[in-house]
Amino acid sequence: MRRLVSRRWFVGRGVVAAVLGRLAAVVGAEARAAKPPANPFAYDITKFRTIDPKWLHYQQVAQFKVPRSEARRVAIGPDQNLYVSAGNYVCVLNTAGQRLNEFALPSPVRCVAVAGDGLVYVSLRDHLEVLDSKGQRRASWESPNKKTWFTGLAVGDNDLFAADSGNRVVLRYDRSGKLLKRIGEKNPDRNIPGFVLPSPFLDVELHPDGLLRVNNPGRHQVLAFTVEGDMELAWGKPTMAIEGFCGCCNPIALAILPGGRIVTCEKGLPRVKVYSVRGELESVVAGPATFADNAKACDPTDCTTGGLDAVADRAGRIYVLDPVANDLRVFARRDGPTASSQAS
Amino acid sequence: MTPASPPNPPVSRRAFLRDGVRLGAMTGLGALLGLASTRSKAKPGYVWQIDPNKCVRCGNCATACVLKPSAVKCVQAYPICGYCELCTGYFVPEPNALTTAAENQVCPTAAIRRRFIEEPYYEYSIDEELCIGCGRCVEGCTRFGNGSFYLQIRHDRCLNCNECSIARVCAGDAIHRVPASQPYFIKTTAHE
C-alpha cells in the first residue's frame, strides 16, 4: 500500500510540475511579446502629405460643383468653355461654373475633346463618338482592337488622338474617322519601350512644339512622340518626394499651359504640378491637403477610384476636376497671369 | 445489474415531482429544438471573413487573433495586379534600390516573393508561412496601386471561434459571418 501511495504521490507532483512549468514558459513568451503603443505595421506617408511652401506658386480662385454626378474628365473648348464628362452626360460650363449646355448619351462618357471648329469628340469606353456643338451625334468610330479602354483624347486641326489604355496604344485618326497610325506600341527597332499601364490612365495631349505628350505611368515618365510615332524624349522619375511621380503608376493625366509647360496629375498622393518643357519641376498647384476627400476615397477600395484631371485655359489658369468630390477647382498664379509666359 | 433504488423509497411524492419537472424540462428542450429548426437554414455553417471593402488596415489582425501566427493572411488577386516593377505593396515609400533587401521591403517578415517574369513585369506572391496578416502591404497596394493585395481569413488555419476576437477590435467593422459555402471574398474591380 505504501509503495503505491508514494508512486502516485510522485507522479502527481510530477504532473503538476510539468503543467506549471509549461504554463510559465508560455506566459513568459507572451509577456515578452507585449505590443507597443504605436502601430508597428503602419505604412507611414505623412511627411509626403505636406508641400514645401516654396513650390506653391498657385492659389485657388474658384471652386464649383459639377451639375451631374460621376464626373470623370474635363476638356476645354476653343470658346474657353469647360466640357465635363459626368455619368452619361457631357456638361458644358463657363469658367464661372454656370451650366451652358448639356449633352445626353446612351452610356457613360469617359473622355472629351473639343476641336477648333466646335465639334465635340467623346469616348464611350470602347468607341468614339463625334457630336456637333449642339450635342447631336454626327458619327461613331469603332476601335480596331478588342479590350479597348479609351482614357485620353486630344484633337488638333487635322488629327484626333485617342489613348487606349486597354491595348497600351495611342491611335491617330484623321477628322473623318480613318485610322492613320498606332503610336507608342512596343517596338525595339524604333527604340520605343512601350507603355506600362497597371491601371487605365493613359492620357495624350497636343503640345505647341508640335509633339504629342503622353504619360507612361508604369515608368513614371512623360514621353514626347511625333505624330508619326517616333519617340523624341522622355523625362520623369519615380519618387514619393515632390520632384517626381509617386506610387507605382503616375502621372495619370496631363494638361498643357499656353507657354508649353506641362501640368501633371497624380493619384495616391493627389498632387497637381507644373513642369518645364524639359521636365524640371517648376511649381506645385495643389497637394494632398487640398484633395483630402480624394485621398480618403482610396481607403476602402483602391486608388483607381480616385484620380484627378486638369486642363489649362489661354490665360494660364488651371482647372482641376476631382471626380470624388465631383467639383472643379480653379487655380491661378499668385504673381499674376503675365508670369505664366515666362519661359522655363 | 440495475441500479436498485433503496428498498423503501423515501417519498414517492418527491419522485413524482421530479418526474414532472423532468418532463417539463424535456418539453422545454423540445420547444427549443423546434424553434431552432425554424431558424436553421438548410445550408448551415458560418465562418468568419474580412470584407476587403471595409478593411482599413489597422494592423489588429496580426495581434488580436487567438492563434499565433494569425489566421489572417494577405492574398494576391493576380488578375488585378499590375505586375509593376515598383510595387508599392512590396517596396517602402522611399526604397534605397529596387532590390529584395530587407530595408526596402514593406513586409516585416519578408513574406512577399518578387519574381521577374519579363521586362518590365514582376510577379508578387505571398508566402503564407511567413505572413502575419499585418496589412502593411495591403495599405501600400491600396493607397497607390490596384488593390490586388488584401487580407483574408484563411480557413485552413482559422478555428472558427464562437466570437472572433479580431472582429471585436476591427477598426473598420469588416469581419462578419459568411456562409461556409462562400468563405472568401474574391476581389474583382470594376473601373469605368
Place this chain on the structure above:
Amino acid sequence: MNLAGRIALAVVIGVLAWATGARAEQRFPPPEFESDYQMPAMTTPPPRALVWQYIDVGVLAVALGVAVWLVHRKRSRTGVLVLSVLSLIYFGFYRTGCICPIGAPQNVLFGLLNPNYAVPWPVVGLFVLPVVVALFAGRAFCAGVCPHGALQDLVLLKPVQVPLWLERGLSLVPFLFLGAGLAFAATGSIFLICKLDPFVPLFRRHGPTWSLLLGAAFLLVGTVVGRPFCRFICPYGALLRLAAMVTKWRVRVTPDLCTQCKLCEQSCPFGALRQPSSGTPDPRTLPVERRRLLALLLLWPALIAVGAWIGAHLTVPASRLHPTVRLAEFYLEHKKHPKQYPIQSPEALSLLRAEQTWPELQAAALQLRHRIGLSMKLFGGWAGLVVGAGLIGLAVRRSRTDYEPDSGACLACARCFESCPQELLRRGVPIPLPTAASAAQPQSVVANLPTAAQTTNR
C-alpha cells in the same frame, strides 16, 4: 428533369455565364505577357467540412453513453478516469476546446434572438445532449467527457474540504455567470463565457497573458481544491446542476443497501456527499424554521426587484462591452478631449470611421443601449432570484435516509464507490474483517480501507 425544367436551367446558366463574363470584361485587362507565363490562381482552402462537426457531436454522444455506463453499470473509477483523459485529448487538445457545450447556451440564445444568425445543428446538439443525459443519469458529462474538468481532475493532489458557508455562497456564482453570459450574448455584446474561459487558451497554447495566468491559477488552486472551475464558475454546470437535481437514475455510493457505516464521508473531494438527516426534527425549532422559510419566500420578489433595479443601473458600463457602443463613446470622448493617436493605429482609424458614419453609429448605439438596458434588468432580476433561491435552499430541510451524493452537485466521478464496503463486496475485493485483536483497535480496520486521498490519485 422535364423539358421546361431543362430550358429554365439552361437559361439560368446562360444568364450566369453572361453575367460573370460581363463582370470579367469590366476589369481592366492585366498586362499582355510575351513569355509563356501562366497567371496563378488564388488558393481558397475551404473551412473544416461540416461533417466533422457532426462527427464531433457523435463522439460526444458516444462518450456520454460510455460515461453513463461506466458510472451506473460498471461503476468504475478507473474507467471514468481513462474516459476523461481520452476526452481531454480529443475535445481539449485536438479540438482546442472550442466550440464547446459550456459556451453553447450563448449561441442558442443569440440564434433565437438574432434574425441574422441561425444556430448550427451541431451546436444545438452540443448544448442539448449533456443536459438530456443529466436529466436521466446525472452529471456524467462533467466527470467523463468535459475536457476542462478532466484537466482539473488530473492536477488534484490533496483535496481539501471547502467550508460549508463558502461552498454555499460560491455555488451561486455559476448561476450568476450563466445569467451574465446569456444577457450579453443576447444583445450581441460579447460572448463572455468564451472570453473568460481559463482553459481554452491553454489548449490552444496561446492567448492573452491574463487568460493564461487565470488558467494557471485555476490549476494551482485545483491541486488542493477539487475542480474549482466546475463547482464555482462553470455556467453550463449551473444548467446541469438544475437538470441533475431531477435526474431519474441518481449516482449512489452503494450499489444496493446503505449500512450507515460512514466510511464514505471523506471520500468526495467535491463536497457533494450528504449525510442522512438526523431523525425527526426537534418540534421546538420547526416553527422558527417555518417562519424563516416564509419570510424568505416573501422576501424573494423583493430581492428580484432589487436585483432588477441594480441591473438597470449597470446598463451604462455593461453596454461598453459592445463594440458599437464602445466606439460611439470613444468618439464622443475624443470630441470633448481630442488626443493624438499614432498614424494608422486602430484608434485613429476607428475614430475616422466613426466620424464618417456618425449618424448611423449614434442611432445604433442608442438602440443597443436600450436593448442592453432591458437585458441587464432581466439579469439583475435573475441574480435576485438566484440569491433568493440560495437563501431558501439554506432554510429548507431535506430528509435523507442514506449517505448519498447531492444529485445536483455530484459530478459522477465515481471516486466514492471504492470507499463503500458494499461496493467492495460487489467487486469481490477482500475486506479485512475485524479480528479479536483488531476489535480492540477499530481504527486499524478503518485505516486499511482506501480513503478519499488515495482514491483521488487514481
